[in-house]
Amino acid sequence: xxxxxxxxxxxxxxxxxxxxxxxxxxxxxxxxxxxxxxxxxxxxxxxxxxxxxxxxxxxxxxxxxxxxxxxxxxxxxxxxxxxxxxxxxxxxxxxxxxxxxxxxxxxxxxxxxxxxxxxxxxxxxxxxxxxxxxxxxxxxxxxxxxxxxxxxxxxxxxxxxxxxxxxxxxxxxxxxxxxxxxxxxxxxxxxxxxxxxxxxxxxxxxxxxxxxxxxxxxxxxxxxxxxxxxxxxxxxxxxxxxxxxxxxxxxxxxxxxxxxxxxxxxxxxxxxxxxxxxxxxxxxxxxxxxxxxxxxxxxxxxxxxxxxxxxxxxxxxxxxxxxxxxxxxxxxxxxxxxxxxxxxxxxxxxxxxxxxxxxxxxxxxxxxxxxxxxxxxxxxxxxxxxxxxxxxxxxxxxxxxxxxxxxxxxxxxxxxxxxxxxxxxxxxxxxxxxxxxxxxxxxxxxxxxxxxxxxxxxxx
Numbered sequence: 001x002x003x004x005x006x007x008x009x010x011x012x013x014x015x016x017x018x019x020x021x022x023x024x025x026x027x028x029x030x031x032x033x034x035x036x037x038x039x040x041x042x043x044x045x046x047x048x049x050x051x052x053x054x055x056x057x058x059x060x061x062x063x064x065x066x067x068x069x070x071x072x073x074x075x076x077x078x079x080x081x082x083x084x085x086x087x088x089x090x091x092x093x094x095x096x097x098x099x100x101x102x103x104x105x106x107x108x109x110x111x112x113x114x115x116x117x118x119x120x121x122x123x124x125x126x127x128x129x130x131x132x133x134x135x136x137x138x139x140x141x142x143x144x145x146x147x148x149x150x151x152x153x154x155x156x157x158x159x160x161x162x163x164x165x166x167x168x169x170x171x172x173x174x175x176x177x178x179x180x181x182x183x184x185x186x187x188x189x190x191x192x193x194x195x196x197x198x199x200x201x202x203x204x205x206x207x208x209x210x211x212x213x214x215x216x217x218x219x220x221x222x223x224x225x226x227x228x229x230x231x232x233x234x235x236x237x238x239x240x241x242x243x244x245x246x247x248x249x250x251x252x253x254x255x256x257x258x259x260x261x262x263x264x265x266x267x268x269x270x271x272x273x274x275x276x277x278x279x280x281x282x283x284x285x286x287x288x289x290x291x292x293x294x295x296x297x298x299x300x301x302x303x304x305x306x307x308x309x310x311x312x313x314x315x316x317x318x319x320x321x322x323x324x325x326x327x328x329x330x331x332x333x334x335x336x337x338x339x340x341x342x343x344x345x346x347x348x349x350x351x352x353x354x355x356x357x358x359x360x361x362x363x364x365x366x367x368x369x370x371x372x373x374x375x376x377x378x379x380x381x382x383x384x385x386x387x388x389x390x391x392x393x394x395x396x397x398x399x400x401x402x403x404x405x406x407x408x409x410x411x412x413x414x415x416x417x418x419x420x421x422x423x424x425x426x427x428x429x430x431x432x433x434x435x436x437x438x439x440x441x442x443x444x445x446x447x448x449x450x451x452x453x454x455x456x457x458x459x460x
Contacts, residue, residue, distance in 0.1 A: 019047055037055075236325070246310075
């Protein structure tokens with residue numbers, strides 16, 4: 001059974017197991033499903049709605065009626081539209097509270113309202129403390145759900161958040177996915193194809209999304225992606241250094257977007273707040289440009305895609321003093337020497353099929369585009385992202401960005417004329433921009449040729 005093209009609505013409730021929904025959403029996507037998520041109000045105490053939105057590439061509705069920041073005009077009827085859209089509705093995890101509401105027909109939030117509006121099977125995966133699961137009221141609700149034709153996947157035994165051992169854990173993800181496959185197979189046998197029970201065909205936009213991120217060859221999915229981020233520090237002595245205001249937020253957003261697109265991501269980061277660092281497949285820190293260069297020579301050749309978002313100093317002190325130079329001993333004249341041109345080195349050593357993406361920070365709007373194109377050509381990049389300093393909109397340390405993406409003519413499949421290749425403009429939060437950039441790179445760049453075993457053609 002394949003999930004290719006299936007439309008699955010995932011409901012998430014406010015229990016400690018809510019974090020597991022992130023992995024479940026990604027697994028369903030990787031198996032070919034298009035997923036959307038709805039959440040109860042308490043979910044934000046356990047999982048950030050922005051994280052769920054980034055994974056599903058859709059808004060994550062919580063309340064039935066319009067909320068601040070909800071730009072969807074028909075948000076108050078979304079429970080109806082999404083209930084009709086889904087081939088299968090899965091609530092994982094489902095708390096005792098939400099299970100009781102579903103059993104008795106409550107519709108006080110988007111999740112419970114969409115349960116009533118659905119035209120597809122419903123799979124409920126309860127999670128709670130063992131005593132709560134065994135309570136007669138809970139068992140009556142389970143029996144009531146089953147009598148209504150709702151599928152209940154009983155919780156697993158094991159160590160619970162309360163510290164006791166009992167029945168109440170969310171079943172293993174493989175068990176949930178197996179049940180999803182079984183239920184969708186039943187729909188297929190009854191109606192001829194997944195989704196026909198909804199009485200509406202999938203939109204062309206949803207079909208395109210499935211093809212781009214799951215069914216079609218992908219620039220990112222399954223690939224080794226290397227992302228650099230943050231500033232460098234070039235020490236004058238042991239207490240003073242040359243640096244820049246980079247927070248690393250844009251590079252981190254690019255790493256998250258690549259990870260969301262199915263890549264195996266290695267993140268190389270300069271001195272940035274550790275609380276900002278996400279969990280990646282591998283993470284390494286650097287301080288100076290020389291240290292970053294050493295890491296790049298080690299990891300760069302193994303990557304299918306390199307995204308060079310770090311703000312690397314162009315110069316360093318020609319001499320580093322040991323200890324602290326006393327004010328009385330220093331006339332404060334400083335001789336500088338160039339740092340390694342890491343991006344140029346990567347361009348010179350780029351292997352067949354490897355994609356190299358750089359960033360350009362500019363302050364002059366009149367010359368910025370020309371400077372970005374020149375850098376892209378000189379460094380042999382496949383694409384470059386122009387970040388123009390704009391007060392309050394883009395630049396160092398803030399959460400929003402406005403960028404332009406340029407793609408090298410020779411890297412675009414079927415492009416004959418550079419005049420056909422204008423830059424793409426994106427704006428929003430840095431994570432929004434990163435997700436849009438990854439989407440566009442998927443479309444614009446020619447695919448990396450896979451070998452027969454599905455691995456990249458790059459030597460490992």
